[in-house]
Amino acid sequence: MSINYPTGSRRVSHVENTMRTGKTTKKALMFGKRGMGLEEEINLANDYYLVNHLAVIHKKPTPVTIVKVDYPARSAAKITEAYFKQASTTDYNGVYQGRYIDFDAKETKNKTSFPLKNLHAHQIVHLANILAQGGIGFVIIKFTSLNETYVYPAKELIAQWQKLNGKQSISYDEIVGRGYSVPASLSPSLDYLKAVDQYFEHLN
Secondary structure, three states: OOOOOOOOOOOOOOOOOOOOOOHHHHHHHHHHHOOOOHHHHHHHHHHHHHHOOOEEEEEOOOOEEEEEEEEEEOOEEEEEEEEEOOOOOOOEEEEEOOEEEEEEEEEEOOOOEEEHHHOOHHHHHHHHHHHHOOOEEEEEEEEOOOOEEEEEEHHHHHHHHHHOOOOOEEEHHHHHHHOEEOOOOOOOOOOOHHHHHHHHHHHO
């Protein structure tokens, strides 16, 4: 099927991010990521994927409960008091290679494990529901002290949650062994779909 993209957009039939492993490039990668949180890296990656027609993935809006609204003028309303509700699902969802994907993103300073307290029971239930409908679910885990990021499948996460009763931590070795490493990249700085590609290969 032929798709006519709006004027000013760029259709890319194949995009592949490659990098040299020399010292200069490694320094550029380190510098480019400095001061950038995981959520920001994912958001920038999602923008890159959208512009290059690789995937459509968005961050879900955070539910807000409005408590008080003032009307300084008849035609204007001003929210003066509100609070964030606890999110009932995960952070991101979208479509990639014709598949629905749904995932959360978490960071930890721990070097040897990922604390399960970073997740909530309702998120585990949500991911289980995604898998039951044939969707793809996972969590992106970044070990900030190690500067390592992994795509960890929801199936493995759910199994560990049940095994540990939602408490304690998943070991670093478990995540490395059953997860998929996100390779270093320049554009975007966190090309997590490379790891998702590896995950898809194992699913097939």
